[in-house]
Every structure is written in C-alpha cells, then in structure tokens.
Amino acid sequence: MHSVPDVVTLSSLAFVGTMFDNYFAFAAQLIVTERARYRRVAWAQAIGVAILLIIAAAVGSVLTALPVRWVGLFCLAPWAMAWFRWRHRSDPGATTYRRGAITTVLITIALGGDNLGVWIPLLRTDGVTRGIITVAVFSFWELVFLASARAMTKHPRVTAWGETNARRLTPWVYVALGALILVESGVF
Numbered sequence: 001m002h003s004v005p006d007v008v009t010l011s012s013l014a015f016v017g018t019m020f021d022n023y024f025a026f027a028a029q030l031i032v033t034e035r036a037r038y039r040r041v042a043w044a045q046a047i048g049v050a051i052l053l054i055i056a057a058a059v060g061s062v063l064t065a066l067p068v069r070w071v072g073l074f075c076l077a078p079w080a081m082a083w084f085r086w087r088h089r090s091d092p093g094a095t096t097y098r099r100g101a102i103t104t105v106l107i108t109i110a111l112g113g114d115n116l117g118v119w120i121p122l123l124r125t126d127g128v129t130r131g132i133i134t135v136a137v138f139s140f141w142e143l144v145f146l147a148s149a150r151a152m153t154k155h156p157r158v159t160a161w162g163e164t165n166a167r168r169l170t171p172w173v174y175v176a177l178g179a180l181i182l183v184e185s186g187v188f
Helices: 004-031 035-062 068-087 100-110 113-124 127-153 156-184
Strands: none
Touching (some): 004 035, 004 113, 035 127, 068 156, 113 127
C-alpha cells in the first residue's frame, strides 16, 4: 500500500487532471445561469461527480470495465438543449435558464469518460483505506472546483460578457459540449 502522502498526491492529480474539461463546462454553465440558481446548479455538478465516483467504485469493486463509449449517449442532452435554445433564440419570453440542474448533471456525467478511465483503476488498487482517502481528497478538490468556478463568474467583465452574449452563443456551447462528449467517450 502506498503512503498517505502518495495517495493524496495521486488522488489530487487524478481529480484535477480529469476534471479540467468539466471545470470549463461548469463555469460556462454558470455564466448563462441566473445567480439565484447557482446553488442548484452547483449541487447538480457535485451530484454528477458523486455519481461518477460511485460508478467508478462499483465497477472497480467487481473488476469489470464499463464501456466508456456508452457515456457518448449523453451527447443527446446538450444537443437537445441546443435545439431548444436555437428554436427560441428570438423569443423574448423564452428563458435561457431552463433545466440548468438536470443539464449540469448530465453534462458532468457525460464528460466523465476520462474520469472513469482513471478513477476505476485508482479506486480498485490498494483496498478500502486508499479508497476512503481518495474520496476525501476528491471531496476537497470538488469544493475548490465549485468555489473557484463561482468566483470566476463574479468578475464583472466575465458576467457582463455572459449576459450580453448568452442567448446568441448558448446553442453553440451546447453543440460543442455534445461533440466534446462524443470525443471524450471515444465514440470518435
């Protein structure tokens, strides 16, 4: 078994390295989300990470591989949102902020192909003690992730840009996220 500092370092690298794409997707989601819904969207992102962690632990515990390509099916969620936004782009009554929490959970899971690829073997090695330490380290980094993404959106220039361009750019962001999900999951 590795020493505790080794487990902390390896777990930190595994989380930060695999959540890099999720970080920017989540920050983009916050930019186009009403401030009143930040907490809900943050909880949704954390739930998505928890689901990924549970899947990785479950798959790792039974020593079978989950086909990461299946995660590619989640590209349908952002594409459906892109279609909705595109259809209502000129409708002043259409809100840009519908279904933010559900979309966030699905995108977090869908962008989790690389997470599963790294987290499954990480949680499968060295037993329960390492798994508990890994989960604690992941929890710490998730809190840092959420706080820093939220802080980034409080910057006046970032917020002003998001409010000015959200309605026009949101469909394209969702299309790009769907494509990223397909690439991340190994479909293409």
